[in-house]
Amino acid sequence: MTDDRLLALLDGTLADPAVPLVRAGDLGLMRGDGVFETVLVEHAVPRELDAHLDRLARSAALLGLPPPDPAAWRRCVAAAVAGWGRPDELSLTLVCTRGTAPDGTATTAFAYGIPVSPRRRQLRRTGVAALSLERGLDPGLVGRAPWLLHGVKSLSYAVNMAATRYVEEQGADDAIFTAPDGTVLEGPTSTVVVAHGDVLRTTPASLGVLPGTTQAALFAAAEAAGWQVRTEPISAADLHAADGVFLTSAGHKVTRVHTLDGTRLRDSSALAAHLARLLESRYPNRAVHSCN
Ligand code: PLP
The missing domain is CATH 3.20.10.10 (D-amino Acid Aminotransferase, subunit A, domain 2)
Known part of the structure; x- marks a missing residue:
């Protein structure tokens, strides 16, 4: 992958980060109603992934969102790590929004990665x-x-x-x-x-x-x-x-x-x-x- 952005989905596939993924009306966009985690990936190791997934689950529970599926997130992170293929550290943000249904039955979830910024x-x-x-x-x-x-x-x-x-x-x-x-x-x-x-x-x-x-x-x-x-x-x-x-x-x-x-x-x-x-x-x- 030559792009310096990366988009991974919970089914373990990579998607084109240039193609829109989130719908207008998504409550994550409309209200900031959702949760996230930012994981540092260095030398193909997603650091403290267990702790990040635990915290994602805790945040989701406090927002009344369905519990995140740890296996699906691990699949998604593994796809991102495998697809990165660049020497720079990857800042991988796992996002789960309430999606388009207020009852949380249609959440939006993805992982979006970019290099850690030179300033950081x-x-x-x-x-x-x-x-x-x-x-x-x-x-x-x-x-x-x-x-x-x-x-x-x-x-x-x-x-x-x-x-x-x-x-x-x-x-x-x-x-x-x-x-x-x-x-x-x-x-x-x-x-x-x-x-x-x-x-x-x-x-x-x-x-x-x-x-x-x-x-x-x-x-x-x-x-x-x-x-x-x-x-x-x-x-x-x-x-x-x-x-x-x-x-x-x-x-x-x-x-x-x-x-x-x-x-x-x-x-x-x-x-x-x-x-x-x-x-x-x-x-x-x-x-x-x-x-x-
Ligand atoms: N506190 C706040 C408000 C944060 O947003 C973050 C991370 O973004 C942290 C603390 C540090 O958390 P972590 O060490 O898991 O990156």
Whole structure:
């Protein structure tokens, strides 16, 4: 395949990404009513696929969509991986919308892949300047108001994309959402991880953040290597006092935050490289290559 886009279907076939697939009226388009996952495929390995499929199922359940068929998704991902045939990392987004029937009996599902962008790869190397942005919702609401879909990977990501554009307009690279009391939540497309001494911390899902597959993979590798790992609330002051602040996601891998709200943070480049190596150690295939 020479195209740098790829479209795979749940029956395990590839389709032409230039040919329209979704109908006008699809509730995923009309209302952002659907769920997605973005899986990093590197050296033909779809990383953390089990965790991504589990999270897809959890998101679908919270939207009242039918449970995704894991075998069909695996077939679809396998077709995408086999059809990629390029050396670049593939960012593979699995999409399931409510489709054209409100009762979820005619869902639309596909996987769409593109190369990881050069900018994302560059930011992994340089680190990012981040701005903290208020998300404006009391984390206590999460349990009381499940309809807000906090911590769910729904297709309604316009707010997250707007936050990213906003910080870029201000000359920064990424955002960190905070609660009204200053508690650190997550990035628009990433999990926040903080290192202090031999402890790695991240925000608990109970505060309405998406449980990160990359963060979980990093914590598993770090714990095996002797780090303590904790899921507990993080304050803004903790970010400034930390040995390192990192954003993790399938695309970010482990990206350090070098500047927060215009203030330079402690230099964590060596720590970032160490954590990136720990993460890569889960994918042995990768050990002989660079981390970026
Ligand atoms: N939090 C949000 C809001 C996200 O959108 C993402 C990924 O896109 C993450 C966290 C990190 O998740 P993962 O590590 O599974 O990519």
